[in-house]
Amino acid sequence: MGFNCGIISLIILLNIKGSLGESAKVFCSPQTICALRESEVDLECSYSNTIKPQQIFWFSSKLKAKWRNEEDPEDLALDSDYAGRVTYKTSSSSSITSTLTLRIRDLRERDSGEYQLMIITESGEKYSSSTAITLTVSDLQIKMISDTDRKWTLNCSTSCSLSSKPNYYYWYHNGQPSRPTNVDERTWSLYQTDTPGSYSCSAGWTPRIHSSSVCVSGENCWSVIYSERRVCVLEDSSVDFPCIYSYPSEQRVTESYWFYFQPGVNENDLSKEEQFAGRVEFLGDKERNCTLRIRNVTKRDSGEYLYRFLTHADRFSGTPGVILNVTDLQVKMSPSSPSEGQTVTLTCSSTCTLPNNPTYIWYKNGQPVTNKPTRYNKLYLESTSPEHVLQYSCALGDFPDEKSPEHITVLIITVGMVIFLAVILITGLVWRCWVIRRKRGAEREADVQTGTPVDDTYTALNPTSMSSDYDTLTQVRKVSSSGLYSSLNPATMSSDYETLTNATGRPKNRKP
Incomplete structure (x- = not known):
């Protein structure tokens, strides 16, 4: 096999530092956002394409007590309080700017606060938005603002002006949809009724997000109240859904049960479902408590659960129910x-x-x-x-x-180890050239027609007998294939290196 020893060039690029001009900026818009609890929201920041990010993430200063160093912001997506609720999306705003969008799902009121974008370049320079985006998360609230001649006026509102305004909203009477009403830009309009009972409201684009119910003209209205609307639990553990319910005093409860909500599927008693056989326990009673326990939960159990009770004259379901997420x-x-x-x-x-x-x-x-x-x-x-x-x-x-x-x-590989291996490789290639040139000179002088095995010095460079450090490097390829290491992997090396691998112990006769 021929081996051409010309000029050997090996270029190693190691963290070339560059400078960024003052024109590089990070800017966010809008600077204030109001969103509804349990909905989702997008926050956007753009940055100049002159910035070349190595790391880019969102952070919130309200979480600094959780950071290792309060002066070094940490990625919001890694915080346990946002687990499973945060995603990033990068897009090109124009030829000169890019945008990173933060989406937060299943908003909680404790998510309210300031959010900023952080960019860290390969040279370690940091850029963050000069002004933060202030997010306010509001619940839906019902207030009874007048009571005249047994006519009640109800107001459904939020604590801040929603950034995404719905075109309509729904009212619910005793858990049943009443009618959509056009939105009054000032007060979310008003709802007037002369019928006693329990009332709640929801935004038109989020029909599963309800306000808490209010009872109009009556000490006991139809209602089911869950302590938590969303529950996250570890797989194979047990979970409780604390719950209380109420009904008019003249009613008498005859039956009650929990069911697993699936659109278009019969709403059967959970304890009679094969999937939950032997794993559910009703901890409530026929008076006020409706707590449910599920043992040994699986990911298949994830979904929405509702409590329903029947009286001698009517029935009521607590809608929307409890949403369970099972995780590992x-x-x-x-x-x-x-x-x-x-x-x-x-x-x-x-x-x-x-x-x-x-x-x-x-x-x-x-x-x-x-x-x-x-x-x-x-x-x-x-x-x-x-x-x-x-x-x-x-x-x-x-x-x-x-x-x-x-x-x-x-596995952490320092640049020093890579340089060391690169030096060994270069030394081996140079030594190979010297050996071949020396051998060719001997052939010309003695007119020798057969080759000789490579000497023991070259054998020391055989990858199969390399040191434990090199063995460790070989293992990296199986776990994490970085571009720099791949260029040194014998499995992907050039034909010249294959020649180097095959030379030891397998001398081949050279034909004249």
Whole structure:
């Protein structure tokens, strides 16, 4: 096999630093947004294309107590209170700007606050929006503003002016839709009625988001009140849906049950469904308590649950119901391709927001982590020196046996190791050229027609007998294929390198 030794050129690009002009800016619009609880909202910030982001994320200063360093903002998407509710979308606003959109789903009133965009370049320069977007999350509220001659005027409103105004809204009487009414821009219009009972309202574009009900002219109205409208729980655990209900005093409850809501499907008693056999327990009574317990929940159990009770004369269902999300734990790494000197953040995440600010336990190769900094659902790893292949997993403090099902393998390679291997490669190639030139000279002098095996010095460079560091590098290819390492992987090396691999122990006769 021929080997052409001309001029060997190897170019290694290592973190070329550049400068950014003062024209690079980050700007956001609008600066104030009002959104409805349980709905979703988009926040947008644009930045100049002269900025070349290595990391780009949204943050909120109200969360700084959760950060490792209050001066270094952390990605909102990694915060446990926003788990499963945050997504990013990048788009090109124009030829000179790009936009990163933050979408927050299932808004809670505690989401109210200021949000900003952060950009970190490859050279470590940071850019953030000079002004934050202020988000206010409001619940729907019903107020009875007049009571004249047994006619009641009700007002459905919010604490701030909604940024996305609905064209209409619905009123509900005793849980049943009444009629849509055009929106009055000032007060969301008013609803007048002379019929006693329980009333609630919803925005036209979010019919499953209701206000709390109010009782008009009566001590006991038809109602079902759930303590939580959305519940997130870990797979294989148990969950309770606390609930109370009421009805007119002249009524008598004859039957009650929970059912799993599916459009177009019969609303059967949950305890009689095969899917829930032996796993549901009604903890309530026929007076006021309607709490439900489900044991050993699975992801298939995710969905909406409603309570219904029947009297000798009527029936009532608590609409909308409780939405259950069942999740497992997953470990995510940021940044995904760390470089020397960077801090790697591992996040124990879920697909929904777990309640009660749970504590988290971290494991390294199956053993609890005790010597590395942790904060809430995050574990921080310093990458200042090479580490071996490590497996990290996480668990909740209340469920230490429920570890994240998929371990994440973290391997940190410093630039120094890559340079060392590159130097070895260059040395091997140069040595190969010298050996071949020397051999050709000997052939011309002695007119030798057969080749000789390569000497032991070259054999030391055979990848199959490389040091443990190189073996570790080979393992990286199976876990995380960074572009820089791939160029050094023997499986993807050029034909010249294959010649280098095949040379040892397999001498081939050279024909004249």
